[in-house]
Amino acid sequence: MSEIQPLALSGLSKAFGGLHAVAGVDLSVRPGERRAIIGPNGAGKTTLFNLISGDLMPSGGRIVLFGHDVTRLPSFRRAALGLARTFQITTLFPSLSVLENMLLAAQALERTKLMFHRPLGSYGHLYARARAVLESVDLAGKEGETAKNLSHGEQRQLEVALALAGRPRLLLLDEPTAGLSPAESQMMAALLRTLDPAITILIIEHDMDVAFGLADHVMVLHNGRVIADGSPEAVKADPLVAEIYLGTD
Amino acid sequence: MPGAARRGGWVVAGLGTAAVLLAAAPLFLSSYPLTLLTQALIYAIFAMSLDILLGYTGLPSLGHAAYFGVGAYAVAILATEFRAGFWTCLVAAVAAAILAGALFGPLAIRAVGTYFLMITLALGMLVWGLAFRWVSVTKGDNGISGLERPTLGPWSFADPTAFYFLSLVTFVVSAACLVVVVRSPFGMSLMGIRESEARMRSLGYNVWLHKYLAFMLAAAFAGVAGFLWAYYNGFVSPVEVQLVTSVEALLMVALGGSGTLVGPALGAGLIVFLKNFVSVYTKRWLLILGGVYICVILFAPGGIIGALKRRPR
Numbered sequence: 001m002s003e004i005q006p007l008a009l010s011g012l013s014k015a016f017g018g019l020h021a022v023a024g025v026d027l028s029v030r031p032g033e034r035r036a037i038i039g040p041n042g043a044g045k046t047t048l049f050n051l052i053s054g055d056l057m058p059s060g061g062r063i064v065l066f067g068h069d070v071t072r073l074p075s076f077r078r079a080a081l082g083l084a085r086t087f088q089i090t091t092l093f094p095s096l097s098v099l100e101n102m103l104l105a106a107q108a109l110e111r112t113k114l115m116f117h118r119p120l121g122s123y124g125h126l127y128a129r130a131r132a133v134l135e136s137v138d139l140a141g142k143e144g145e146t147a148k149n150l151s152h153g154e155q156r157q158l159e160v161a162l163a164l165a166g167r168p169r170l171l172l173l174d175e176p177t178a179g180l181s182p183a184e185s186q187m188m189a190a191l192l193r194t195l196d197p198a199i200t201i202l203i204i205e206h207d208m209d210v211a212f213g214l215a216d217h218v219m220v221l222h223n224g225r226v227i228a229d230g231s232p233e234a235v236k237a238d239p240l241v242a243e244i245y246l247g248t249d
Numbered sequence: 250m251p252g253a254a255r256r257g258g259w260v261v262a263g264l265g266t267a268a269v270l271l272a273a274a275p276l277f278l279s280s281y282p283l284t285l286l287t288q289a290l291i292y293a294i295f296a297m298s299l300d301i302l303l304g305y306t307g308l309p310s311l312g313h314a315a316y317f318g319v320g321a322y323a324v325a326i327l328a329t330e331f332r333a334g335f336w337t338c339l340v341a342a343v344a345a346a347i348l349a350g351a352l353f354g355p356l357a358i359r360a361v362g363t364y365f366l367m368i369t370l371a372l373g374m375l376v377w378g379l380a381f382r383w384v385s386v387t388k389g390d391n392g393i394s395g396l397e398r399p400t401l402g403p404w405s406f407a408d409p410t411a412f413y414f415l416s417l418v419t420f421v422v423s424a425a426c427l428v429v430v431v432r433s434p435f436g437m438s439l440m441g442i443r444e445s446e447a448r449m450r451s452l453g454y455n456v457w458l459h460k461y462l463a464f465m466l467a468a469a470f471a472g473v474a475g476f477l478w479a480y481y482n483g484f485v486s487p488v489e490v491q492l493v494t495s496v497e498a499l500l501m502v503a504l505g506g507s508g509t510l511v512g513p514a515l516g517a518g519l520i521v522f523l524k525n526f527v528s529v530y531t532k533r534w535l536l537i538l539g540g541v542y543i544c545v546i547l548f549a550p551g552g553i554i555g556a557l558k559r560r561p562r
Contacts, residue, residue: 055447055450074450075450076453076454076455076456084451087447093441093444094444095444100437104437104438104441104452108452109453112434113454114434114462115433115434116429116430116435119432120437123434162448165452
């Protein structure tokens with residue numbers, strides 16, 4: 001794999017009026033790294049993801065993705081560089097079938113997505129790709145189902161599958177276990193552990209078992225700032241983290 | 250999936266029967282119903298073009314009559330002032346409609362939902378204002394009259410039956426083109442935009458570009474309908490671009506079932522016949538139109554096609 005740094009943030013900030021949701025975050029991610037981002041509600045985790053993905057434009061700072069300065073680029077251009085994300089609030093194509101959901105994801109980075117005179121059905125490699133990813137997230141038997149009729153757990157699996165269909169090099173997972181039962185969370189964690197080790201992953205996660213089980217690196221965000229950054233053990237031992245996040249309930 | 254196969258069989262049988270009936274219609278219909286059927290076919294093209302925006306892309310345009318009217322005016326002006334022939338008028342009508350779409354699209358697709366509705370309404374009114382006030386070109390309120398039915402090589406479309414067949418062929422070709430588009434990768438991307446713009450963007454789609462292309466595609470086929478309408482009516486006036494025309498098109502799509510193409514075509518037929526039938530008895534057509542609209546929203550939000558699809562389950 002290339003040794004290009006997948007992601008580097010410097011002084012990244014986002015203010016909503018007087019609220020500094022993300023306040024000067026510096027971050028440097030190594031290729032193949034699995035980094036968990038944790039922090040209390042309102043810490044700015046999802047805002048940070050939205051800045052990286054291009055769903056929000058930053059108030060200040062820089063975002064460098066695979067060596068390209070993407071600070072002002074729209075999200076679809078960032079996706080073309082190899083970035084994919086999932087959403088905390090399930091964001092599928094609800095009234096389309098599971099297979100159609102996957103086909104939309106599989107063709108997203110292909111030139112053929114603007115073809116208007118050939119039936120979609122004639123692109124066999126898209127179907128193969130869509131079905132292979134469905135297989136990998138245990139949804140192979142559900143391809144004819146309408147997405148909104150899936151169970152919540154299956155919808156979360158499809159959410160991840162959509163992000164994987166474009167063969168991303170950097171994957172942002174925003175609380176993949178949100179709303180899942182403990183058993184379903186375990187399944188999701190197992191699924192995430194099977195992902196290609198070459199994919200660099202940032203994961204926001206409230207379930208500490210999932211976060212610490214997957215990540216080799218943990219970053220703690222509080223009030224938009226990074227307050228701890230290191231191995232899971234180091235972060236667990238950090239007294240400041242224990243005070244504001246892990247210990248108090 | 251035997252259910253789907255059986256339904257597919259019904260669809261093929263239904264379309265086949267419809268095709269035979271439409272082709273044979275001049276044999277058993279007298280001239281007035283045939284005229285209405287011609288009108289229905291023209292409006293069907295118009296409604297299907299709106300379905301690309303409303304049903305497939307999820308963009309509720311309240312100014313779609315603008316492109317229909319621009320096409321119709323292009324034909325009226327060229328045919329009366331310059332004695333332009335069939336092909337010149339067809340190309341000009343479609344080109345003028347696409348141009349209008351290309352100009353208005355960037356303004357409209359900045360907005361979503363209700364705001365899209367309002368901007369398209371405003372742009373539609375702008376075209377209506379031009380038709381009404383730009384008297385030197387459009388003859389204002391008087392409209393442009395004296396349009397004669399076109400000829401094409403050895404064929405003359407002056408005869409109602411001949412014009413009916415011209416409309417039928419244009420309808421079939423337009424419908425075929427639109428069906429091909431909605432089944433293509435591009436068509437699938439439009440449905441993705443309808444379902445979730447945020448997801449489309451993060452997957453890597455340039456949503457703006459896809460919406461813009463959809464806007465021009467819809468304008469182009471509205472222009473085709475306007476082209477036929479100008480010849481059919483023999484007279485083009487600001488009525489063609491007024492708000493009621495846009496609203497009627499929306500109702501045709503909603504009544505038939507948006508996002509299905511065949512539904513809006515069916516809806517167009519029903520509205521045309523209802524309108525002409527009702528106007529024999531009362532002048533309050535708009536009241537009836539509103540009533541039908543409310544009933545569709547309350548009792549059949551998926552339109553006729555939606556109701557048919559639900560039945561077999």
